[in-house]
Amino acid sequence: MKEFVRRYKLGPLIGLIILFIIISILSHQFLTLSNLRNVALQTSVNMLLAVGMTFVILTSGIDLSVGSTLAVSAVVGSLVMTSGINFGLGIVIALIVGILAGLINGLFIAYGRLAPFIVTLGTMTLYRGITEILTHGSPIYNLPKGFSVIGTGSLVGIPIPVILTVIVLIVAWILLNRSVTGRRVYAVGGNEEVAKLAGVPVKKYLLLVYMISGFLAAVAGMILSSRLGSAEPTAGNGYELDAITAVVLGGTSLFGGEGTLVGTIIGAAILGVIDNGLNLLNVNSFWQDAVKGAIILIAIMLDRKKPNQ
Amino acid sequence: MKKKLSLILVAALTAVMVTACGSSSSQNSSSSSDSSSKSNSSSQKTVGLAVSTLNNPFFVSMRDGAKSEADKKGIHLIVDNANNDQSTQLNQVQDLIQQKVGAILLNPVDSQGLAQAVKMANQANIPVITLDRSVSSGKVTTFIASDSVKAGKMAADQIIKALNGKGKVVELQGEIGASSERDREKGFDNEIKTASGIQVVSKQSADFDRSKALNVMENILQAHPDVNAVFAQNDEMALGALKAIQQSNKKNVKIVGIDGEGEAIKNVNNGSMYADIAQQPSVEGQLGVDKALDLFNGKKLDSTVPVPLKLVTKGSSFKGF
Numbered sequence: 270m271k272e273f274v275r276r277y278k279l280g281p282l283i284g285l286i287i288l289f290i291i292i293s294i295l296s297h298q299f300l301t302l303s304n305l306r307n308v309a310l311q312t313s314v315n316m317l318l319a320v321g322m323t324f325v326i327l328t329s330g331i332d333l334s335v336g337s338t339l340a341v342s343a344v345v346g347s348l349v350m351t352s353g354i355n356f357g358l359g360i361v362i363a364l365i366v367g368i369l370a371g372l373i374n375g376l377f378i379a380y381g382r383l384a385p386f387i388v389t390l391g392t393m394t395l396y397r398g399i400t401e402i403l404t405h406g407s408p409i410y411n412l413p414k415g416f417s418v419i420g421t422g423s424l425v426g427i428p429i430p431v432i433l434t435v436i437v438l439i440v441a442w443i444l445l446n447r448s449v450t451g452r453r454v455y456a457v458g459g460n461e462e463v464a465k466l467a468g469v470p471v472k473k474y475l476l477l478v479y480m481i482s483g484f485l486a487a488v489a490g491m492i493l494s495s496r497l498g499s500a501e502p503t504a505g506n507g508y509e510l511d512a513i514t515a516v517v518l519g520g521t522s523l524f525g526g527e528g529t530l531v532g533t534i535i536g537a538a539i540l541g542v543i544d545n546g547l548n549l550l551n552v553n554s555f556w557q558d559a560v561k562g563a564i565i566l567i568a569i570m571l572d573r574k575k576p577n578q
Numbered sequence: 579m580k581k582k583l584s585l586i587l588v589a590a591l592t593a594v595m596v597t598a599c600g601s602s603s604s605q606n607s608s609s610s611s612d613s614s615s616k617s618n619s620s621s622q623k624t625v626g627l628a629v630s631t632l633n634n635p636f637f638v639s640m641r642d643g644a645k646s647e648a649d650k651k652g653i654h655l656i657v658d659n660a661n662n663d664q665s666t667q668l669n670q671v672q673d674l675i676q677q678k679v680g681a682i683l684l685n686p687v688d689s690q691g692l693a694q695a696v697k698m699a700n701q702a703n704i705p706v707i708t709l710d711r712s713v714s715s716g717k718v719t720t721f722i723a724s725d726s727v728k729a730g731k732m733a734a735d736q737i738i739k740a741l742n743g744k745g746k747v748v749e750l751q752g753e754i755g756a757s758s759e760r761d762r763e764k765g766f767d768n769e770i771k772t773a774s775g776i777q778v779v780s781k782q783s784a785d786f787d788r789s790k791a792l793n794v795m796e797n798i799l800q801a802h803p804d805v806n807a808v809f810a811q812n813d814e815m816a817l818g819a820l821k822a823i824q825q826s827n828k829k830n831v832k833i834v835g836i837d838g839e840g841e842a843i844k845n846v847n848n849g850s851m852y853a854d855i856a857q858q859p860s861v862e863g864q865l866g867v868d869k870a871l872d873l874f875n876g877k878k879l880d881s882t883v884p885v886p887l888k889l890v891t892k893g894s895s896f897k898g899f
Contacts (some may be wrong), residue, residue, distance in 0.1 A: 296801065298800045298801050301800070303800065304797075304800040307796050307797065307800060310796075311793045311796065311797075401632065401633055405632075405638055406631075406632045406633050406634055406635055406637070406638040407635040407638060408635070408788070408814075408841065410841050421825055493789055496789075496792060496821065496825075497788055497789055497792060497817075497818065497821055498821060499788070499817075499841070501787075501788055501789065501814075502633055503633060503634075503787060504789060506787075544793065544797070545797050545800075548780075548782055548793075548794055548797030548798055548801070549797055549798075549800060549801045550801075551779075551780045551781070551782065551798075551801070554751055554754050554781070554782060554783035555754060557783070
């Protein structure tokens, strides 16, 4: 049984199921359709960041700048929108800013030969600084009415952010599991030297994963600011940690080369369910962080590997 | 060679990004003159303002109030932004002491952590005036702030009035442990108890943050779809809660916030929010400079200077910050 759980990496899934059972026993509202819809909606932002983070961590990198990238792209996009230009252009520019932010990370890491942790630690502060310069510390509001559809609209009862996230998940899954790109991303993280000798253009793949991460951070930024009807200078603060937590909860190795996107999806879902459950149960604020941390540790324990494997 | 080229490319891209962003902001000019570029005035007329963060419109308004008053009174103001980091602020206060400013206006990141900075200023005989929050020890010449306990009490009164003393209320707490959180909660909780028909059905923290409040409120609405009113300990959370309520198509949930942020005031005026308890951060900043000037002129100061709170309800002319 234990072998079976390990072989198919079922730890995170079992953790999620246990969590579902416990919370639905404790709260009658949890398993309602409208609440599950809520959880999916609230998880979409972290899910997008975590997907990008999975690509990055698979190459044995890390992207600490995603929260700031989210904010800077949302703010630039919103400034374009509120200046009266068509909001579609605002979205396009926001996405470009996200990709550009990722490109800068990637260039320093791949061509500057600097450690991802250090580079993205720096750009995390840099991008946040640019956000603050642009906003003067105040939220940008009065976003165009049409723009709110992205965050608040729904299609056959499913919120649009959830639909967008599912599309991203499908594309990312195909990219990682059914394409040369995916195999090479795993190869770069598994052993960079070997990958290089096998003819993988390592630097290009490093650029690519950080650009994916930046792009998805911008998509998340658009969803968040559309839901709120405003772009906040503090948006995405600390989200990098939630994204990393989701990836690690999903069983992806921080040393790269090993992990799955499905694991990340489950990891992000666990975090979303915990937050929702604790709110529904009206757990005292003092206890929330402690409970959350304990649940994360237990979930990781369930997926623990033998040290010599 | 190739390596060099790529490094140049990286630098160029970064520069393009920074400048592109800079040029797209048109109102930027006001904040660029913060730095201590004018160092010719005598130290007597120099005041240092160490502000906890400029990442929040409240403190930006405090800074602006201090700045315009300083300009008016011919005082050279040095503004230091600690980005909510205690040790950064400690260093900045030390730097202000080194520069021998005439007085320090301190808006501390943390009431415990900055006591040390105040003691250092005390040793250097530089008077310290605290703004909005004070410190736990050390000698503070005067403390300028609005009364947070009273703000909570006023918010409770508005909710009691809005519900005619009967209904279910949600309380959104700020960052747990922050003095503003504790004081607003104390004032609110004590007052709301006096209305026996009102029940606080859920009390959750959203860290003074709008997007967190959106999610937290959505979750609470699942558990308590019949809530009648929301007390948010600041306007950012009130605005997040408002979005959650609007998106769930609930009508007639009364929201009361604290702070006086422009966006919240607008929502009070169009009826989306019930009321707001406005603080006046620009008045805090302005009074800070005035009191420093009083010190220079040898006047004695009271230990606290209250900044009046303003109750904002629909139709008021208050603008907010």
